[in-house]
Amino acid sequence: MTFRTRELVFLIPALILTTLGFALVYTHRSAELTPASLVYGGLFVALFVIAHLGCRVLAKQADPYLLPITALLSTLGIVMIYRLDETMAQQQAIWLVVGLAVFLLVLAFVRNLNVLRDHRFIIGIAGLLLLLVTAVFGREINGARLWLAIGPVHFQPPEIGKILLVVFFAAYLVDIREVLTVSTRRILGVPLPPFRYLAPLLTIWALSMALMVFMKDLGTSLLFFGALLALLYVATGRLFYVLVGIVLFLAGATLLYYLFQHVQVRVDIWLDPWKDPSGKGYQIVQSLFALAAGGLFGRGLGQGYLTLQSGETIIPALETDFIFSAIGEELGLIGAVGIILLYFIFVYRGFRISIKAREDFPRLLAAGLTSIFGLQAFLIVGGVIKLIPLTGITLPFVSKGGSSIVANFILLALLLRASDYVNRKESLQRSPGPEEGRPDFGNKVAVGQMTRYGA
Amino acid sequence: MDKSLRRLFLIFTLMFLALIVRLTYVQVWAAPGLKVNPSNTRAIEEEMKVDRGAIISADGVELAVNHQQGEYFFREYPQGDLTSPWLGYNSLQYGRAGIERVYNEDLSGQSGILGLTNYWDQILNRPHRGADLKLTINMSVQKAAANALGNRKGAVVALDPRTGAVLAMVSYPRYDPNKLDDLWKQLNSDPDTPLLNRAAQGLYPPGSVFKMVVAGAALQENAVSPDTIFQDTGTVTAGGYVVRNYGGNVYGSHDFAQAFAKSINTTFAKVGVALGADTLARYAGDFGFGETPPWPLAGAKSVFPDPGTMDKAHVAQASFGQGEVLTTPLEMALVASAVANGGKIMKPYIVDQVLDYHQKVLEETHSQTWMQPLTPETAATLKQLMIGVVTGGTGTSAAISGVQVAGKTGTAEVENGEPHAWFAAFAPANDPQVVVAVLVENSGTGGSVAAPVARQVISAALGLQ
Numbered sequence: 001m002t003f004r005t006r007e008l009v010f011l012i013p014a015l016i017l018t019t020l021g022f023a024l025v026y027t028h029r030s031a032e033l034t035p036a037s038l039v040y041g042g043l044f045v046a047l048f049v050i051a052h053l054g055c056r057v058l059a060k061q062a063d064p065y066l067l068p069i070t071a072l073l074s075t076l077g078i079v080m081i082y083r084l085d086e087t088m089a090q091q092q093a094i095w096l097v098v099g100l101a102v103f104l105l106v107l108a109f110v111r112n113l114n115v116l117r118d119h120r121f122i123i124g125i126a127g128l129l130l131l132l133v134t135a136v137f138g139r140e141i142n143g144a145r146l147w148l149a150i151g152p153v154h155f156q157p158p159e160i161g162k163i164l165l166v167v168f169f170a171a172y173l174v175d176i177r178e179v180l181t182v183s184t185r186r187i188l189g190v191p192l193p194p195f196r197y198l199a200p201l202l203t204i205w206a207l208s209m210a211l212m213v214f215m216k217d218l219g220t221s222l223l224f225f226g227a228l229l230a231l232l233y234v235a236t237g238r239l240f241y242v243l244v245g246i247v248l249f250l251a252g253a254t255l256l257y258y259l260f261q262h263v264q265v266r267v268d269i270w271l272d273p274w275k276d277p278s279g280k281g282y283q284i285v286q287s288l289f290a291l292a293a294g295g296l297f298g299r300g301l302g303q304g305y306l307t308l309q310s311g312e313t314i315i316p317a318l319e320t321d322f323i324f325s326a327i328g329e330e331l332g333l334i335g336a337v338g339i340i341l342l343y344f345i346f347v348y349r350g351f352r353i354s355i356k357a358r359e360d361f362p363r364l365l366a367a368g369l370t371s372i373f374g375l376q377a378f379l380i381v382g383g384v385i386k387l388i389p390l391t392g393i394t395l396p397f398v399s400k401g402g403s404s405i406v407a408n409f410i411l412l413a414l415l416l417r418a419s420d421y422v423n424r425k426e427s428l429q430r431s432p433g434p435e436e437g438r439p440d441f442g443n444k445v446a447v448g449q450m451t452r453y454g455a
Numbered sequence: 456m457d458k459s460l461r462r463l464f465l466i467f468t469l470m471f472l473a474l475i476v477r478l479t480y481v482q483v484w485a486a487p488g489l490k491v492n493p494s495n496t497r498a499i500e501e502e503m504k505v506d507r508g509a510i511i512s513a514d515g516v517e518l519a520v521n522h523q524q525g526e527y528f529f530r531e532y533p534q535g536d537l538t539s540p541w542l543g544y545n546s547l548q549y550g551r552a553g554i555e556r557v558y559n560e561d562l563s564g565q566s567g568i569l570g571l572t573n574y575w576d577q578i579l580n581r582p583h584r585g586a587d588l589k590l591t592i593n594m595s596v597q598k599a600a601a602n603a604l605g606n607r608k609g610a611v612v613a614l615d616p617r618t619g620a621v622l623a624m625v626s627y628p629r630y631d632p633n634k635l636d637d638l639w640k641q642l643n644s645d646p647d648t649p650l651l652n653r654a655a656q657g658l659y660p661p662g663s664v665f666k667m668v669v670a671g672a673a674l675q676e677n678a679v680s681p682d683t684i685f686q687d688t689g690t691v692t693a694g695g696y697v698v699r700n701y702g703g704n705v706y707g708s709h710d711f712a713q714a715f716a717k718s719i720n721t722t723f724a725k726v727g728v729a730l731g732a733d734t735l736a737r738y739a740g741d742f743g744f745g746e747t748p749p750w751p752l753a754g755a756k757s758v759f760p761d762p763g764t765m766d767k768a769h770v771a772q773a774s775f776g777q778g779e780v781l782t783t784p785l786e787m788a789l790v791a792s793a794v795a796n797g798g799k800i801m802k803p804y805i806v807d808q809v810l811d812y813h814q815k816v817l818e819e820t821h822s823q824t825w826m827q828p829l830t831p832e833t834a835a836t837l838k839q840l841m842i843g844v845v846t847g848g849t850g851t852s853a854a855i856s857g858v859q860v861a862g863k864t865g866t867a868e869v870e871n872g873e874p875h876a877w878f879a880a881f882a883p884a885n886d887p888q889v890v891v892a893v894l895v896e897n898s899g900t901g902g903s904v905a906a907p908v909a910r911q912v913i914s915a916a917l918g919l920q
Binding site: 230233234236237274277278285288289291292293294295296305328332333336337340341343344347348351354355363367371374378381382385386387 | 457458459460461462463464467468470471473474475477478479481482483485486487489490492494495497500501
């Protein structure tokens with residue numbers, strides 16, 4: 001079976017499942033099945049079949065499991081949102097269409113990984129700008145400056161910015177990898193590269209601290225720093241960088257804890273939300289109650305106690321940050337663990353792409369994108385189940401939020417592109433055929449470029 | 456590079472494993488505790504989806520109903536404060552009391568066959584209906600009793616002596632259960648304790664109304680007969696304690712029937728001392744003192760002191776219901792019901808039937824004997840004495856033309872203020888259908904204050920108004 005056929009085979013049950021979900025929510029609401037519920041289902045079948053056909057043309061050899069997982073996650077998200085509020089679901093559906101369009105556009109324009117590598121500095125600067133633009137022009141919502149309003153559309157540029165920065169760092173680390181691993185001097189027995197090669201580490205640290213200070217955004221800051229640290233570790237294989245990074249981050253975070261109220265509040269709530277269960281601890285306490293109400297099997301789609309009579313959700317930000325709690329209540333432990341496993345399989349497939357890659361850039365790109373994706377899922381799920389302090393970020397593909405959906409489809413497209421490249425290379429090596437005229441991404445090139453940009 | 460990638464994947468594996476472990480802990484292990492956490496309002500939400508059963512009086516008046524808003528049901532009490540002492544409340548904030556608490560399993564449809572249909576309702580996603588309750592309360596009697604008592608602190612109990620069915624139970628002050636959530640703090644700090652059902656939970660010195668017990672004991676023990684002659688000089692001394700008649704009256708030569716009708720303390724002190732502490736205590740116990748009344752709602756134990764600790768002075772005081780004797784209006788109604796019912800006290804009850812929504816009877820209360828303190832003969836003799844109270848004694852203001860009323864007054868002296876006025880009565884004397892006990896706190900004599908209240912309640916119960 002070819003990769004794409006396999007993709008289709010997995011896509012179909014995922015979409016049937018979601019259509020059933022819509023039907024279930026709809027029947028619970030109006031006690032009868034009307035075409036409206038099936039229209040939603042039909043729409044998403046069509047959308048993902050188009051995405052699948054796009055992959056057939058644009059990324060024939062790409063991993064066949066990532067798209068079905070995405071389909072399941074994003075349509076499950078929309079079922080949950082639809083269950084909460086129909087207008088919100090319509091908005092989300094539009095963003096899903098936009099996301100899939102962007103997905104195909106990225107696959108179409110980035111036909112070649114070279115495009116990314118060659119424009120790494122433009123991508124880096126664009127990423128930086130997107131990450132910081134809201135600090136200047138943004139408006140503050142829920143205590144974080146993350147939003148940019150363009151007409152009626154609210155957008156969170158940092159969502160896209162952080163992905164672009166991962167791409168940039170993957171490319172840049174290929175440039176300087178050799179130097180980072182070849183140490184030239186030792187201080188107290190620790191091999192240290194020249195100071196300027198510690199610069200990337202210090203830069204990402206400074207950036208993440210700036211995110212926390214200026215945008216009051218713990219989540220993006222942690223995510224960004226964690227993903228780039230993972231990337232640095234993969235690139236160098238040195239725990240030293242990781243340790244220095246963690247020490248730096250902890251030092252910075254401790255300082256911020258004492259300097260900034262919002263950091264303190266988050267941590268205090270995590271330590272003991274029961275001190276003020278109807279005030280500061282309300283959100284997390286209600287999240288735990290929702291999960292407890294779900295139990296092992298859940299209360300069933302559409303049957304959870306999620307909204308008040310006024311239509312307001314009991315847990316504030318249920319459709320974004322806390323959507324996992326809603327899933328936990330309605331689908332139970334079984335459904336919630338299912339979601340966690342979907343993320344896990346996604347991460348597993350992502351690292352597989354990375355491990356299979358023979359060259360540095362695709363390898364680092366896949367590792368970086370997978371890390372930031374996996375870390376985001378971990379941080380928000382861990383936050384709402386009170387495993388770690390809560391950071392307000394979205395659950396990839398599931399939460400309501402246009403920028404998040406679009407950003408994650410860009411991430412998926414790049415990951416599939418990397419996968420397609422890696423698999424193509426592999427099959428070429430297995431059966432030597434006509435050269436496709438692509439340049440190598442081997443270390444040779446990296447070192448060559450290092451001399452161009454680095455030293 | 457492969458090694459660091461594999462390690463990184465291992466870290467992610469451990470992180471996701473931690474998520475699953477923690478999630479399992481929250482959703483399975485900690486869930487029971489979280490569900491009953493006081494901050495958790497989800498159980499309330501579950502309850503609000505249940506179409507709680509209606510509560511209806513014996514004469515078909517709706518006492519507790521629901522109104523539906525969306526998928527939720529809200530409790531309403533159409534009779535307002537009139538029913539609160541026994542109906543209680545079903546508050547989402549403050550829990551339940553009274554019948555709403557005791558019969559919650561029936562009302563919310565959790566017990567018996569309705570508990571099974573609950574699952575079916577859940578599957579079909581339709582509101583679950585609880586069982587309805589039909590009470591023994593007769594709202595016309597209840598209203599008459601509430602009107603007769605008015606805004607005086609006290610209580611009225613009316614029951615059917617033949618079955619124990621409670622016909623009316625009034626306590627004042629009381630509260631409007633519809634406004635409970637707003638009034639809660641105020642109600643709890645009110646020194647007049649409006650949340651207390653004085654009829655069953657209020658303990659008071661009974662005064663002379665307790666002479667029903669003493670006379671019953673004396674007659675049954677053959678210590679006296681109605682025409683045993685006594686001499687009254689206005690006082691009698693027992694163990695150094697000087698007993699006086701109420702109002703300082705002196706009655707001279709009289710028989711026991713007159714002593715009962717006029718409520719002569721000196722004679723009862725003599726009779727009580729002659730019977731002794733042990734006999735009095737035994738009869739008090741036989742009438743239900745020292746036990747919580749066997750009825751579904753809350754009630755206080757009436758108190759007769761331990762005979763071992765009583766000297767003659769104590770016995771003399773106890774003989775006319777003073778000293779350390781304490782009782783509830785419900786208990787006094789039960790004592791009178793023994794006289795009315797041939798010596799037998801029936802278990803009081805307030806819920807007659809539990810019905811499903813097709814009005815099919817699921818459960819029915821059958822009357823049961825609680826105690827038999829007197830023989831039918833003694834009861835008949837005592838009944839004659841009680842008739843004498845109304846025809847020519849202290850309780851003449853309870854008399855109703857055309858109906859023979861039997862009763863006993865009580866004027867319980869308290870440390871500060873006016874005495875508590877008591878009256879316990881039943882009618883018609885030859886075929887008792889209703890027994891009434893009235894208590895009005897700090898209001899005067901039983902004959903002048905409590906007996907007229909009893910008269911109105913009896914009239915209502917016999918359909919004379």
